[in-house]
Amino acid sequence: MSQHDAVEAEPAAVGKHAPDELLTVGEMSRRTGVAPSALRYYEDLGLIASHRTDGNQRRYPRHMLRRVSLISVAKRLGIPLSDVQTAFENVPLDTTPSHEDWQQASRRWKRQLELRRQGIEQLERELTGCIGCGCLSMKACRLLNPDDELGEHGSGPQRL
Amino acid sequence: MSQHDAVEAEPAAVGKHAPDELLTVGEMSRRTGVAPSALRYYEDLGLIASHRTDGNQRRYPRHMLRRVSLISVAKRLGIPLSDVQTAFENVPLDTTPSHEDWQQASRRWKRQLELRRQGIEQLERELTGCIGCGCLSMKACRLLNPDDELGEHGSGPQRL
């Protein structure tokens, strides 16, 4: 129900919340909906990072929740992890990112999303045209053939 | 350059164009930009289909170009082949699809794209808010935590 600030909630097991409290893998997983194995995988890739306890267990700083959440949003939208990596460029892993770090990242994300949305919008427009003109006609729908190699130059097969 | 109707072009090797002419794998590949190996893979999956020559070589009917083009568009937008399969439901593989077949398919595609675009638009709005409010704040951005399990019901850890 409460879709807001669930990420800010403290684990019941701990029952206190210092603002710089560290989270276990399990807590991260519960908060973000991302499996522990996936979190470890992201860490291997360098998308996220953790401190270790004396017993070698992972402890995530709070701000890592943002990263993980953004990663999972990206996943839902079909954005590959390599692009996510790019979007996180200049956002520090080792220290809590500053106001400006996140602002920059937000803008990068927005640009990425904008490109994706525009691609979809164009395809939507084309398909609308197709519906109107009759039947997904190849003649009318250049979008269906956007990177066609036939048009490059005179060599090879061309239209008559 | 000519981005239009390249798909309608005939191969120079043949030099004639019956409207029901069949295309080889290589021709399909050149026209759509999709590798022959990928075309065979799509065929294994049942996304496309071909006739065979007496010598067991594939020959694709012209209308298969539409399918392949739509598949590759979907790929560019991060849409999985299983969704593509769904979008092609009721579009016949064995015969040339009718006007209405493609109209229905177009509408299905449009609905799929619309959903995707809306997801992106919402994320864009959220990020805009984040940029405005300061720094991708988790408090403000419920989108970052959309399917949070903590909110489901009373059991387990909850916010304080």
Add this chain to the structure above:
DNA sequence: TTTTGACTTCAAGGGTACTTGAGGTTTTAC
């Protein structure tokens, strides 16, 4: 006719994004 290029199948390999399991350690709860 012969040669070349395009095609065939089938098996294996590769990248991405993880999950699963074995075998062992740490932390927490009682």
Add this chain to the structure above:
DNA sequence: GTAAAACCTCAAGTACCCTTGAAGTCAAAA
């Protein structure tokens, strides 16, 4: 103190989406 739950690493497995290579066949051009 002890037992259970949670964690650790590492290797292997899985699913999707293909590519590559071997070994051979077909089709078209010279």
